[in-house]
Amino acid sequence: MQAREVVLERVKKAKEASRVLARLSTEVKNRALMTMADLLERKAELIKEENAKDLECGKEKGLSSALLDRLLLDDKRIKGMADGLREVAALPDPVGEVVKMWKRPNGLQIGKLRVPLGVVAVIYESRPNVTADTAALCVKSGNAIVLRGGSEAIHSNAVIAGILQEAARESGVPAQAIQLIETTDREAVFHLLRMEGFVDLVVPRGGEGLIRFVAENSRIPVVYHYKGVCHTFVDRDADLDMAWNIAFNAKVQRPGVCNAMETLLVHRDVAKAFLPEMARRFEEAGVELRGCPKARELVPQMKEATEEDWYAEYLDLILAVRVVDSFEEAVDHIHTYGSGHSEAIVTTNYATAMRFLQEVDAAAVYVNASTRFTDGYEFGLGAEMGISTQKLHVRGPMGLEDLTCCKFVILGQGQIRE
């Protein structure tokens, strides 16, 4: 079959299943998630066998050890997937909530009722646990899912999707609600992005190249973020102890993720008191610093930062450092170079804190905390589908509620329009 036909068949089945899924009770959906979790654990040996095939291919293709590690499924990771499904089962079901309801002068009662989006497509790379995580969120929110994983994880994704489908069938959820596009044909992604009559949302997860391809070619709404160039601004009124801790945590605790700090901004009035000790701590942790001229006056061993450094998402133990003359200069820097992901200020000044919250335009804006908290689980949303730096529908971590929309329901007693 041609790639387009394969994709069309999958999305049609998903759309059909989505009508059934939208009406399922919370009980049935939760039972399916618990059964999926149990079955993943019971079939751990099978999963590991299939995963070994992907690892074998990956080694032959010369994948880096970091990529091979992301691909690996061992008992611990399989248990992690299963526990993730159980956690989603424990979350409240967003479907069916009447968000608000009001009465018009003519007696019409108008309400907003939360319903599933319909069909969600996920296009992802490498980590096969995404298959289980995103399928769980979609089932719980009453959405059918179309999965398109990377070719490097094809065996792992197929065995996991098969297990989820089996568990769904056993629990009274249509197995068709979980569709995997198994063809590794690159064309398939392109065709999927044109299925606007069948798919309601596309979520790409992976490298910037994949995300740009999806964003530029999709006729279906896409929720995504390209990158996280996150800043911490140490204000003139900062508590320096707090600032050292927060900045250190934001850079060092896990440098390879999108909510890690990439640039540190320091108000000139505290730069002398703050920067040398900060640099000492970072250097101890193996962080390479790249500074503006003023920062390098205070910490001469810093490398010189170039214009590219202000735009950089290092995802590594490298940090750009800039001394700013004012609050305004800090906000302007974030506006110019930031990616709209997560931005923090450290300050004891109430008015400055409020201005930062208001004036910085990003998915998550922090006062006196590490940017590393931008995460569905840390925010208390449960699991997340991804993180959005766009503005429509959802900004920041995308949780269960963001997989729904509201339709208007209108209760009348025979009203007609005059």
Next chain:
Amino acid sequence: MQAREVVLERVKKAKEASRVLARLSTEVKNRALMTMADLLERKAELIKEENAKDLECGKEKGLSSALLDRLLLDDKRIKGMADGLREVAALPDPVGEVVKMWKRPNGLQIGKLRVPLGVVAVIYESRPNVTADTAALCVKSGNAIVLRGGSEAIHSNAVIAGILQEAARESGVPAQAIQLIETTDREAVFHLLRMEGFVDLVVPRGGEGLIRFVAENSRIPVVYHYKGVCHTFVDRDADLDMAWNIAFNAKVQRPGVCNAMETLLVHRDVAKAFLPEMARRFEEAGVELRGCPKARELVPQMKEATEEDWYAEYLDLILAVRVVDSFEEAVDHIHTYGSGHSEAIVTTNYATAMRFLQEVDAAAVYVNASTRFTDGYEFGLGAEMGISTQKLHVRGPMGLEDLTCCKFVILGQGQIRE
């Protein structure tokens, strides 16, 4: 200048202005809207002069009298525009609302703060009052607007936009927040749709051709509806008096709009009691009926409906009529042929009403009322930017609140991630 450069200059200025606009107080924004309203009325003569140029061109080009009427601005319509601006000024300001805020176990307070989207582009045809209506909604919600009207209304749009800018400047709102792309070059729309770094939302308003072009070519999120194929289902348990009134109103009160009924579905158990009298009333009002075989058995003078009739958005005094054997058949018909706009049931049966509300997937689902109410003003949202039959961000009438999004604000006391 090339079309692309013109567009780029406009969107850059809009983006710059949007930062200022986002921070304006409600008072300043309202004062600007009131000043705009006054200035439109004071400059009515100038508006009519410029409008006359468009009408002249339109006549030369041979526009239909319906189109020329849509283009016309007289004193009454200018006053209507001004009053519209005053109504928007009276609406509550959505910006700055904290939608919810909760506390995490580690003490972090996490809230969702409503902020403007940024820059909204409106691409529209014919009616020049759209210029004032959409600009007012954008200013009130703290968004900059980029307007791209049709070439047939270029003089009218330019004079209105100029007046709005003048009033903005006088009131402390940056005039740059209102940008008009005056080039009639068709390329300009295409370039505008590629300005994803500067424009946050595109709203197309006009014929299906324009909307399809925008939806298929935009890299920016688009909110739109292609058409409204709205149904009224007269259930077996309908109050027939109510059903006659509602169906008549939904078709006849204003047939040329998207929330008018296009297909009437009648349960077979009441068809005999309902249809002949319904047909009599419609025929009296000059409505042409096109029915399925069962409907034609009861009303033999009906024309025969073809498959195309079930898909048709007549926007005229024509109605498709179908007798269905069951509730399920009615819902399936709506699922197959509907456009996800507005759907109504007439019934006295509580369980049937609840099932209809749940199972019909549309922007607005009605029990015992005319579909003609789908409108921002009728729903109590104030004015509307348009109506969405998509699922992301907004379904149904798009009001002020839908021109905003929520960013996360996080208040900490030095929290770091373990």
